[in-house]
Amino acid sequence: MNPLITSILISSLSTGTIITMSSYHWLFAWFGLEMNTLAIIPLISKHHHPRATEAATKYFLTQAAAAATILFASTLNAWTSGQWSILHPTTLPVALMMLIALTMKLGLAPMHSWYPEVLQGITLPTALLMSTWQKFAPLTLLLMMFNDLPQNTLLTLGLLSAYIGGWAGLNQTQTRKIMAFS
Numbered sequence: 001m002n003p004l005i006t007s008i009l010i011s012s013l014s015t016g017t018i019i020t021m022s023s024y025h026w027l028f029a030w031f032g033l034e035m036n037t038l039a040i041i042p043l044i045s046k047h048h049h050p051r052a053t054e055a056a057t058k059y060f061l062t063q064a065a066a067a068a069t070i071l072f073a074s075t076l077n078a079w080t081s082g083q084w085s086i087l088h089p090t091t092l093p094v095a096l097m098m099l100i101a102l103t104m105k106l107g108l109a110p111m112h113s114w115y116p117e118v119l120q121g122i123t124l125p126t127a128l129l130m131s132t133w134q135k136f137a138p139l140t141l142l143l144m145m146f147n148d149l150p151q152n153t154l155l156t157l158g159l160l161s162a163y164i165g166g167w168a169g170l171n172q173t174q175t176r177k178i179m180a181f182s
Helices: 003-021 027-042 050-081 092-106 114-120 123-146 153-170 175-181
Strands: none
Touching: 003 027, 003 123, 027 050, 027 123, 050 092, 050 114, 050 153, 092 123, 092 175, 114 123, 153 175
16 A cells, blocks of 8 residues: 555544544544544555455444444434533433444444454454554543443443453464454
């Protein structure tokens, strides 16, 4: 891949993350998440290999479903409350939809089944980029949104993800799958 194109994609990744992390409006947060998704897909599929194409397709479909859920939940939140604020979800169904969508974007258990398969089909530097940088924006939204809710929810998600990841990672021999389950 051309170094200029790679630098544009990396700067788009950082711009999307900064937009998402600095917004208090759901539409801007959604825009930043989608900017991240659209910037990493060419990096995933830059090696013209069937596994890379399969990984890019799985990643796109999963992230598109999560983004549609975020957009629907934020629209429902704006409809019921009249505001697009991230900080206070108005109803329990909106909060649950947002929680499911953000855990899908993060690859947390129990919405993690796509993540090891995607990481297995990409190169190690791209897997490292996806395992670190791609997690900052959804994690920030999760922490901003669920500041009011009981901490048991976040604690349960963390423990469940650590338990399932550790248990499933015991049987793996490939580096990227171990990294995905860790």
